[in-house]
Amino acid sequence: MRNVINAVCISCGAEYEAGDHTYTCPVCGGVLEINYDYDYIKSVLTKEKLAERRDPTLWRYMELLPIEEGSELSPLRVGGSPLYRAERLGKILGLRQLYIKDDGLNPTSSLKDRASAVAVVRARKAGIGVAACSSTGNAASSLAGNAAALGLASFIFVPERAPAGKLTQLLIFGATVISVKGNYEDTFKLSAAAIEKYGWYNRNAAVNPYLSEGKKTVSFEIAEQLGFRVPDYVAVSVGDGCTIAGVWKGFKDLYAVGFIDKLPRLISVQAAGCCPVNRAFETGNPLEPMEENTIADSIAVGVPRNGAKALQAIRESGGITVNVSDEEILDTMGLLGASSGVFGEPAGVTGTAGLRKAVERALIPPDALVVSLVTGNGLKDVSAARQAAAARPPIYIPADMGLLIEEFERRNIRP
Numbered sequence: 001m002r003n004v005i006n007a008v009c010i011s012c013g014a015e016y017e018a019g020d021h022t023y024t025c026p027v028c029g030g031v032l033e034i035n036y037d038y039d040y041i042k043s044v045l046t047k048e049k050l051a052e053r054r055d056p057t058l059w060r061y062m063e064l065l066p067i068e069e070g071s072e073l074s075p076l077r078v079g080g081s082p083l084y085r086a087e088r089l090g091k092i093l094g095l096r097q098l099y100i101k102d103d104g105l106n107p108t109s110s111l112k113d114r115a116s117a118v119a120v121v122r123a124r125k126a127g128i129g130v131a132a133c134s135s136t137g138n139a140a141s142s143l144a145g146n147a148a149a150l151g152l153a154s155f156i157f158v159p160e161r162a163p164a165g166k167l168t169q170l171l172i173f174g175a176t177v178i179s180v181k182g183n184y185e186d187t188f189k190l191s192a193a194a195i196e197k198y199g200w201y202n203r204n205a206a207v208n209p210y211l212s213e214g215k216k217t218v219s220f221e222i223a224e225q226l227g228f229r230v231p232d233y234v235a236v237s238v239g240d241g242c243t244i245a246g247v248w249k250g251f252k253d254l255y256a257v258g259f260i261d262k263l264p265r266l267i268s269v270q271a272a273g274c275c276p277v278n279r280a281f282e283t284g285n286p287l288e289p290m291e292e293n294t295i296a297d298s299i300a301v302g303v304p305r306n307g308a309k310a311l312q313a314i315r316e317s318g319g320i321t322v323n324v325s326d327e328e329i330l331d332t333m334g335l336l337g338a339s340s341g342v343f344g345e346p347a348g349v350t351g352t353a354g355l356r357k358a359v360e361r362a363l364i365p366p367d368a369l370v371v372s373l374v375t376g377n378g379l380k381d382v383s384a385a386r387q388a389a390a391a392r393p394p395i396y397i398p399a400d401m402g403l404l405i406e407e408f409e410r411r412n413i414r415p
Helices: 038-044 047-052 058-064 087-093 113-125 138-150 164-172 184-198 210-215 217-225 242-256 276-283 307-316 326-340 346-360 378-388 401-410
Strands: 004-009 032-036 083-085 097-102 130-134 153-159 176-180 233-237 265-271 320-324 369-374
Touching (some): 032 210, 032 242, 038 058, 083 217, 087 097, 087 326, 087 346, 097 217, 113 130, 113 138, 113 210, 130 138, 130 184, 138 153, 138 164, 153 164, 153 184, 164 378, 176 184, 210 217, 217 242, 233 242, 233 346, 242 265, 265 276, 265 307, 265 346, 276 307, 276 320, 320 326, 320 346, 326 346, 326 378, 346 378
Parallel strands (some): 097 369, 130 153, 153 176, 233 265, 233 369, 265 320
Antiparallel strands (some): 004 032, 083 097
Protein backbone atom coordinates (compact mmCIF):
# COMPACT_ATOMS: atom_id res chain seq x y z
CA MET A 1 0.00 0.00 0.00
CA ARG A 2 1.73 3.14 -1.25
CA ASN A 3 -0.31 5.40 1.04
CA VAL A 4 0.47 3.54 4.30
CA ILE A 5 3.80 3.88 6.07
CA ASN A 6 3.43 1.57 9.08
CA ALA A 7 1.54 0.79 12.28
CA VAL A 8 2.60 2.66 15.42
CA CYS A 9 1.91 1.76 19.06
CA ILE A 10 0.20 4.69 20.75
CA SER A 11 1.61 3.62 24.13
CA CYS A 12 5.33 2.98 23.54
CA GLY A 13 5.85 4.35 20.02
CA ALA A 14 7.17 1.07 18.58
CA GLU A 15 6.72 0.80 14.82
CA TYR A 16 5.66 -2.25 12.81
CA GLU A 17 4.85 -3.22 9.28
CA ALA A 18 1.14 -2.73 8.64
CA GLY A 19 0.27 -6.40 8.15
CA ASP A 20 -2.84 -8.52 8.47
CA HIS A 21 -1.75 -10.31 11.63
CA THR A 22 -0.30 -7.36 13.56
CA TYR A 23 -3.11 -6.24 15.82
CA THR A 24 -1.55 -5.05 19.08
CA CYS A 25 1.99 -4.11 20.07
CA PRO A 26 4.11 -7.25 20.73
CA VAL A 27 6.30 -5.21 23.08
CA CYS A 28 3.83 -3.57 25.48
CA GLY A 29 0.44 -4.84 24.34
CA GLY A 30 -0.71 -1.34 23.39
CA VAL A 31 -3.13 -0.60 20.57
CA LEU A 32 -1.77 0.37 17.18
CA GLU A 33 -2.57 3.23 14.85
CA ILE A 34 -2.10 3.21 11.08
CA ASN A 35 0.37 5.85 9.91
CA TYR A 36 -0.09 7.36 6.44
CA ASP A 37 2.18 9.09 3.94
CA TYR A 38 0.27 12.37 3.82
CA ASP A 39 2.67 13.99 1.36
CA TYR A 40 1.95 11.21 -1.12
CA ILE A 41 -1.79 11.41 -0.49
CA LYS A 42 -1.75 15.17 -1.12
CA SER A 43 -0.08 14.52 -4.47
CA VAL A 44 -2.86 12.17 -5.66
CA LEU A 45 -6.03 13.45 -3.96
CA THR A 46 -7.57 16.91 -4.11
CA LYS A 47 -10.97 18.32 -3.20
CA GLU A 48 -11.65 18.77 -6.91
CA LYS A 49 -10.95 15.10 -7.68
CA LEU A 50 -13.14 14.07 -4.78
CA ALA A 51 -16.02 16.24 -5.99
CA GLU A 52 -15.92 14.53 -9.40
CA ARG A 53 -16.50 11.06 -7.92
CA ARG A 54 -20.00 9.64 -8.19
CA ASP A 55 -19.52 6.76 -5.76
CA PRO A 56 -21.23 7.92 -2.52
CA THR A 57 -19.80 5.10 -0.39
CA LEU A 58 -16.75 5.06 1.86
CA TRP A 59 -14.67 3.77 -1.07
CA ARG A 60 -14.64 7.32 -2.51
CA TYR A 61 -11.90 7.98 0.08
CA MET A 62 -9.68 5.12 -1.04
CA GLU A 63 -6.44 7.13 -0.85
CA LEU A 64 -7.04 7.56 2.88
CA LEU A 65 -7.87 3.90 3.54
CA PRO A 66 -5.60 0.89 4.22
CA ILE A 67 -6.83 -1.05 1.20
CA GLU A 68 -4.45 -2.61 -1.31
CA GLU A 69 -4.90 -1.89 -4.98
CA GLY A 70 -6.87 -4.64 -6.72
CA SER A 71 -8.75 -5.68 -3.58
CA GLU A 72 -12.27 -7.00 -4.06
CA LEU A 73 -14.55 -4.47 -2.40
CA SER A 74 -17.76 -5.12 -0.54
CA PRO A 75 -20.71 -4.51 -2.89
CA LEU A 76 -22.91 -3.15 -0.09
CA ARG A 77 -23.60 0.57 -0.04
CA VAL A 78 -21.66 1.40 3.12
CA GLY A 79 -21.33 5.09 3.89
CA GLY A 80 -22.90 8.04 2.16
CA SER A 81 -25.38 8.45 5.01
CA PRO A 82 -27.36 11.70 5.22
CA LEU A 83 -26.44 14.74 7.26
CA TYR A 84 -29.65 16.52 8.25
CA ARG A 85 -29.98 20.13 9.34
CA ALA A 86 -32.01 19.63 12.52
CA GLU A 87 -33.61 23.03 12.86
CA ARG A 88 -36.59 21.99 15.01
CA LEU A 89 -34.45 19.99 17.41
CA GLY A 90 -31.90 22.79 17.46
CA LYS A 91 -34.57 25.28 18.56
CA ILE A 92 -35.70 22.92 21.31
CA LEU A 93 -32.14 22.46 22.58
CA GLY A 94 -31.09 26.07 22.06
CA LEU A 95 -28.60 25.52 19.21
CA ARG A 96 -28.67 27.55 16.01
CA GLN A 97 -26.58 25.18 13.88
CA LEU A 98 -27.34 21.56 14.72
CA TYR A 99 -26.87 18.67 12.30
CA ILE A 100 -27.74 14.98 12.73
CA LYS A 101 -25.59 12.40 10.94
CA ASP A 102 -27.87 9.38 10.55
CA ASP A 103 -25.58 6.37 10.21
CA GLY A 104 -28.42 4.04 11.08
CA LEU A 105 -29.14 4.04 7.33
CA ASN A 106 -26.12 1.89 6.52
CA PRO A 107 -26.83 -1.63 5.11
CA THR A 108 -27.13 -3.39 8.47
CA SER A 109 -28.38 -0.22 10.17
CA SER A 110 -25.34 0.98 12.08
CA LEU A 111 -22.12 2.96 11.76
CA LYS A 112 -20.18 -0.24 12.37
CA ASP A 113 -20.73 -1.25 8.76
CA ARG A 114 -17.88 1.13 7.98
CA ALA A 115 -15.47 -0.91 10.08
CA SER A 116 -16.76 -4.27 8.86
CA ALA A 117 -16.50 -3.27 5.20
CA VAL A 118 -12.78 -2.63 5.66
CA ALA A 119 -12.40 -5.83 7.71
CA VAL A 120 -13.89 -8.18 5.13
CA VAL A 121 -11.98 -6.60 2.25
CA ARG A 122 -8.70 -7.05 4.12
CA ALA A 123 -9.65 -10.62 5.09
CA ARG A 124 -10.44 -11.49 1.48
CA LYS A 125 -7.16 -9.96 0.23
CA ALA A 126 -5.24 -11.94 2.87
CA GLY A 127 -6.88 -15.16 1.73
CA ILE A 128 -8.73 -15.70 5.01
CA GLY A 129 -12.19 -17.13 4.42
CA VAL A 130 -13.65 -16.71 7.89
CA ALA A 131 -14.06 -13.55 9.96
CA ALA A 132 -15.09 -13.42 13.61
CA CYS A 133 -15.79 -10.99 16.40
CA SER A 134 -17.40 -10.52 19.77
CA SER A 135 -20.09 -7.89 19.96
CA THR A 136 -23.02 -6.56 21.93
CA GLY A 137 -24.93 -6.58 18.64
CA ASN A 138 -24.14 -3.99 15.98
CA ALA A 139 -20.57 -5.01 15.15
CA ALA A 140 -21.86 -8.57 14.96
CA SER A 141 -24.62 -7.88 12.46
CA SER A 142 -22.40 -5.56 10.42
CA LEU A 143 -19.72 -8.23 10.12
CA ALA A 144 -22.23 -10.94 9.27
CA GLY A 145 -23.86 -8.83 6.57
CA ASN A 146 -20.65 -7.58 4.99
CA ALA A 147 -19.07 -11.04 5.15
CA ALA A 148 -22.09 -12.56 3.42
CA ALA A 149 -21.94 -9.94 0.67
CA LEU A 150 -18.30 -10.81 -0.04
CA GLY A 151 -18.69 -14.58 0.32
CA LEU A 152 -16.94 -15.02 3.67
CA ALA A 153 -18.15 -17.13 6.57
CA SER A 154 -18.64 -15.44 9.93
CA PHE A 155 -18.55 -16.64 13.53
CA ILE A 156 -20.17 -14.24 15.95
CA PHE A 157 -19.95 -14.23 19.75
CA VAL A 158 -22.62 -12.22 21.60
CA PRO A 159 -23.56 -11.93 25.27
CA GLU A 160 -26.87 -13.58 26.09
CA ARG A 161 -28.52 -10.16 26.63
CA ALA A 162 -28.13 -9.18 22.95
CA PRO A 163 -31.49 -7.86 21.61
CA ALA A 164 -33.62 -10.21 19.54
CA GLY A 165 -33.57 -7.90 16.53
CA LYS A 166 -29.80 -8.07 16.28
CA LEU A 167 -29.73 -11.84 16.78
CA THR A 168 -32.27 -12.19 13.99
CA GLN A 169 -30.06 -10.18 11.64
CA LEU A 170 -27.14 -12.48 12.37
CA LEU A 171 -29.12 -15.59 11.57
CA ILE A 172 -30.56 -14.12 8.38
CA PHE A 173 -27.02 -13.25 7.22
CA GLY A 174 -25.98 -16.88 7.72
CA ALA A 175 -23.60 -16.35 10.62
CA THR A 176 -22.69 -19.04 13.11
CA VAL A 177 -23.85 -17.41 16.34
CA ILE A 178 -22.45 -18.26 19.77
CA SER A 179 -24.57 -16.75 22.56
CA VAL A 180 -22.37 -16.60 25.65
CA LYS A 181 -23.76 -16.89 29.15
CA GLY A 182 -22.03 -13.91 30.67
CA ASN A 183 -21.23 -10.26 30.02
CA TYR A 184 -19.35 -8.64 27.15
CA GLU A 185 -15.97 -9.25 28.79
CA ASP A 186 -16.67 -12.99 29.00
CA THR A 187 -17.80 -12.93 25.38
CA PHE A 188 -14.69 -11.10 24.21
CA LYS A 189 -12.34 -13.52 25.94
CA LEU A 190 -14.03 -16.54 24.39
CA SER A 191 -13.96 -14.98 20.93
CA ALA A 192 -10.27 -14.11 21.29
CA ALA A 193 -9.42 -17.70 22.24
CA ALA A 194 -11.42 -19.11 19.31
CA ILE A 195 -9.90 -16.65 16.83
CA GLU A 196 -6.41 -17.64 17.93
CA LYS A 197 -7.17 -21.37 17.78
CA TYR A 198 -8.83 -21.40 14.36
CA GLY A 199 -6.92 -18.61 12.62
CA TRP A 200 -10.00 -16.56 11.72
CA TYR A 201 -9.71 -12.93 10.69
CA ASN A 202 -10.09 -10.81 13.84
CA ARG A 203 -12.79 -8.17 13.40
CA ASN A 204 -12.70 -7.13 17.06
CA ALA A 205 -12.45 -3.35 16.82
CA ALA A 206 -10.88 -3.20 20.25
CA VAL A 207 -7.67 -4.75 18.95
CA ASN A 208 -7.67 -4.54 15.14
CA PRO A 209 -6.31 -1.08 14.16
CA TYR A 210 -7.89 -1.21 10.70
CA LEU A 211 -11.40 -1.00 12.09
CA SER A 212 -11.03 2.63 13.20
CA GLU A 213 -9.83 3.36 9.68
CA GLY A 214 -13.24 2.38 8.39
CA LYS A 215 -15.10 4.28 11.07
CA LYS A 216 -13.14 7.48 10.40
CA THR A 217 -14.88 7.83 7.04
CA VAL A 218 -17.91 9.23 8.87
CA SER A 219 -15.77 12.31 9.58
CA PHE A 220 -14.76 12.58 5.93
CA GLU A 221 -18.42 12.63 4.99
CA ILE A 222 -19.39 15.19 7.62
CA ALA A 223 -16.66 17.54 6.42
CA GLU A 224 -17.50 17.07 2.74
CA GLN A 225 -21.25 17.44 3.34
CA LEU A 226 -20.60 20.71 5.17
CA GLY A 227 -18.49 22.04 2.30
CA PHE A 228 -15.38 21.36 4.41
CA ARG A 229 -16.57 23.62 7.18
CA VAL A 230 -15.48 22.00 10.43
CA PRO A 231 -18.00 21.51 13.25
CA ASP A 232 -17.14 23.17 16.52
CA TYR A 233 -18.35 20.07 18.34
CA VAL A 234 -19.11 16.46 17.39
CA ALA A 235 -21.14 14.36 19.84
CA VAL A 236 -20.35 10.63 19.88
CA SER A 237 -21.75 7.67 21.81
CA VAL A 238 -18.83 5.78 23.38
CA GLY A 239 -18.48 2.10 24.25
CA ASP A 240 -15.14 0.37 23.62
CA GLY A 241 -13.71 3.65 22.27
CA CYS A 242 -13.17 2.66 18.65
CA THR A 243 -15.82 4.96 17.18
CA ILE A 244 -14.72 8.17 18.90
CA ALA A 245 -11.10 7.29 18.08
CA GLY A 246 -12.09 6.82 14.44
CA VAL A 247 -13.99 10.10 14.34
CA TRP A 248 -10.92 11.92 15.65
CA LYS A 249 -8.56 10.11 13.26
CA GLY A 250 -10.75 11.10 10.33
CA PHE A 251 -10.61 14.80 11.11
CA LYS A 252 -6.86 14.61 11.77
CA ASP A 253 -6.35 12.94 8.39
CA LEU A 254 -8.27 15.70 6.63
CA TYR A 255 -6.24 18.33 8.49
CA ALA A 256 -2.97 16.60 7.55
CA VAL A 257 -3.80 16.65 3.84
CA GLY A 258 -4.95 20.26 3.97
CA PHE A 259 -8.68 19.72 3.36
CA ILE A 260 -9.66 21.50 6.61
CA ASP A 261 -7.98 24.24 8.60
CA LYS A 262 -9.03 23.36 12.13
CA LEU A 263 -10.21 20.42 14.26
CA PRO A 264 -13.46 19.97 16.19
CA ARG A 265 -13.92 19.34 19.89
CA LEU A 266 -15.39 15.96 20.71
CA ILE A 267 -18.23 15.28 23.14
CA SER A 268 -17.74 11.81 24.59
CA VAL A 269 -21.08 10.51 25.82
CA GLN A 270 -21.53 7.33 27.84
CA ALA A 271 -24.38 5.73 29.74
CA ALA A 272 -24.12 6.51 33.43
CA GLY A 273 -24.47 2.81 34.17
CA CYS A 274 -21.34 1.97 32.17
CA CYS A 275 -18.93 4.87 31.73
CA PRO A 276 -15.34 3.68 32.31
CA VAL A 277 -13.83 5.91 29.60
CA ASN A 278 -15.46 9.11 30.84
CA ARG A 279 -14.70 8.23 34.45
CA ALA A 280 -11.02 7.78 33.65
CA PHE A 281 -10.94 11.10 31.80
CA GLU A 282 -12.72 12.99 34.57
CA THR A 283 -10.67 11.55 37.44
CA GLY A 284 -7.31 11.24 35.71
CA ASN A 285 -7.09 7.67 36.98
CA PRO A 286 -6.37 4.60 34.83
CA LEU A 287 -9.26 2.80 33.16
CA GLU A 288 -11.05 0.51 35.59
CA PRO A 289 -13.76 -2.09 34.84
CA MET A 290 -17.41 -1.22 35.42
CA GLU A 291 -20.66 -3.12 35.47
CA GLU A 292 -22.59 -3.11 32.19
CA ASN A 293 -25.75 -1.60 33.63
CA THR A 294 -27.55 0.26 30.84
CA ILE A 295 -30.29 -0.17 28.28
CA ALA A 296 -27.83 1.05 25.62
CA ASP A 297 -26.46 -2.42 24.90
CA SER A 298 -24.24 -1.41 21.97
CA ILE A 299 -22.08 0.77 24.23
CA ALA A 300 -22.31 -1.40 27.34
CA VAL A 301 -18.61 -2.24 27.47
CA GLY A 302 -17.31 -2.53 31.01
CA VAL A 303 -13.70 -3.17 29.93
CA PRO A 304 -13.02 -0.95 26.89
CA ARG A 305 -9.97 -2.28 25.08
CA ASN A 306 -9.75 0.79 22.88
CA GLY A 307 -10.04 3.09 25.86
CA ALA A 308 -6.52 4.46 25.39
CA LYS A 309 -7.36 5.72 21.90
CA ALA A 310 -10.65 7.16 23.12
CA LEU A 311 -8.96 9.03 25.94
CA GLN A 312 -6.32 10.31 23.54
CA ALA A 313 -9.03 11.59 21.20
CA ILE A 314 -10.90 13.40 23.99
CA ARG A 315 -7.72 15.00 25.35
CA GLU A 316 -6.26 16.03 21.99
CA SER A 317 -9.53 17.59 20.88
CA GLY A 318 -10.06 19.51 24.11
CA GLY A 319 -13.20 17.47 24.46
CA ILE A 320 -16.09 17.24 26.87
CA THR A 321 -17.39 14.15 28.71
CA VAL A 322 -21.06 13.68 29.59
CA ASN A 323 -22.81 10.73 31.21
CA VAL A 324 -26.55 10.19 30.73
CA SER A 325 -29.09 8.01 32.48
CA ASP A 326 -31.21 5.39 30.74
CA GLU A 327 -34.22 7.65 31.31
CA GLU A 328 -32.46 10.50 29.49
CA ILE A 329 -31.57 8.15 26.64
CA LEU A 330 -35.15 6.92 26.24
CA ASP A 331 -36.51 10.45 26.39
CA THR A 332 -34.07 11.55 23.70
CA MET A 333 -35.17 8.67 21.46
CA GLY A 334 -38.66 10.16 21.48
CA LEU A 335 -37.47 13.76 21.14
CA LEU A 336 -35.20 12.99 18.20
CA GLY A 337 -37.89 11.01 16.43
CA ALA A 338 -40.68 13.53 16.99
CA SER A 339 -38.60 16.58 16.07
CA SER A 340 -36.38 15.21 13.29
CA GLY A 341 -37.90 11.99 11.96
CA VAL A 342 -34.75 10.06 12.86
CA PHE A 343 -35.28 6.73 14.65
CA GLY A 344 -32.26 5.77 16.73
CA GLU A 345 -31.66 2.85 19.06
CA PRO A 346 -30.62 3.63 22.67
CA ALA A 347 -26.88 3.59 21.99
CA GLY A 348 -27.47 5.39 18.71
CA VAL A 349 -29.05 8.43 20.39
CA THR A 350 -26.81 8.49 23.46
CA GLY A 351 -24.59 11.09 21.79
CA THR A 352 -27.61 13.35 21.23
CA ALA A 353 -28.75 12.80 24.83
CA GLY A 354 -25.31 13.91 26.01
CA LEU A 355 -25.38 16.91 23.68
CA ARG A 356 -28.73 17.91 25.14
CA LYS A 357 -27.29 17.72 28.65
CA ALA A 358 -24.15 19.64 27.66
CA VAL A 359 -26.29 22.49 26.30
CA GLU A 360 -28.37 22.53 29.49
CA ARG A 361 -25.15 22.88 31.47
CA ALA A 362 -24.00 25.75 29.22
CA LEU A 363 -20.93 23.77 28.12
CA ILE A 364 -21.66 24.63 24.47
CA PRO A 365 -22.42 28.15 23.16
CA PRO A 366 -25.75 28.50 21.32
CA ASP A 367 -24.11 29.68 18.08
CA ALA A 368 -21.75 26.69 17.81
CA LEU A 369 -21.84 24.45 14.74
CA VAL A 370 -22.63 21.02 16.18
CA VAL A 371 -22.96 17.54 14.67
CA SER A 372 -24.45 14.64 16.59
CA LEU A 373 -23.86 11.09 15.34
CA VAL A 374 -26.77 8.67 15.43
CA THR A 375 -24.90 5.39 15.21
CA GLY A 376 -27.69 2.80 15.03
CA ASN A 377 -31.30 2.47 13.87
CA GLY A 378 -34.15 2.13 16.34
CA LEU A 379 -35.46 -1.04 14.73
CA LYS A 380 -32.41 -2.77 16.18
CA ASP A 381 -34.08 -2.77 19.60
CA VAL A 382 -37.85 -2.45 19.32
CA SER A 383 -38.43 -3.32 22.98
CA ALA A 384 -36.45 -0.25 24.05
CA ALA A 385 -38.29 1.86 21.50
CA ARG A 386 -41.58 0.75 23.03
CA GLN A 387 -40.38 1.99 26.40
CA ALA A 388 -39.43 5.31 24.85
CA ALA A 389 -42.87 5.62 23.24
CA ALA A 390 -44.82 4.48 26.31
CA ALA A 391 -45.95 8.03 27.10
CA ARG A 392 -47.75 8.23 23.73
CA PRO A 393 -49.75 4.98 23.42
CA PRO A 394 -52.03 4.32 20.43
CA ILE A 395 -55.73 5.16 20.59
CA TYR A 396 -57.66 1.88 20.54
CA ILE A 397 -61.30 2.37 19.42
CA PRO A 398 -63.91 0.77 17.13
CA ALA A 399 -64.41 2.23 13.64
CA ASP A 400 -66.72 4.98 14.90
CA MET A 401 -66.17 8.68 14.11
CA GLY A 402 -68.12 9.79 17.17
CA LEU A 403 -65.88 7.76 19.46
CA LEU A 404 -62.82 9.19 17.70
CA ILE A 405 -64.00 12.75 18.39
CA GLU A 406 -64.65 11.85 22.02
CA GLU A 407 -61.14 10.42 22.40
CA PHE A 408 -59.60 13.53 20.85
CA GLU A 409 -61.48 15.71 23.33
CA ARG A 410 -60.65 13.47 26.28
CA ARG A 411 -56.94 13.48 25.45
CA ASN A 412 -56.92 17.18 24.53
CA ILE A 413 -55.77 16.38 21.01
CA ARG A 414 -56.42 19.13 18.47
CA PRO A 415 -56.68 17.67 14.94
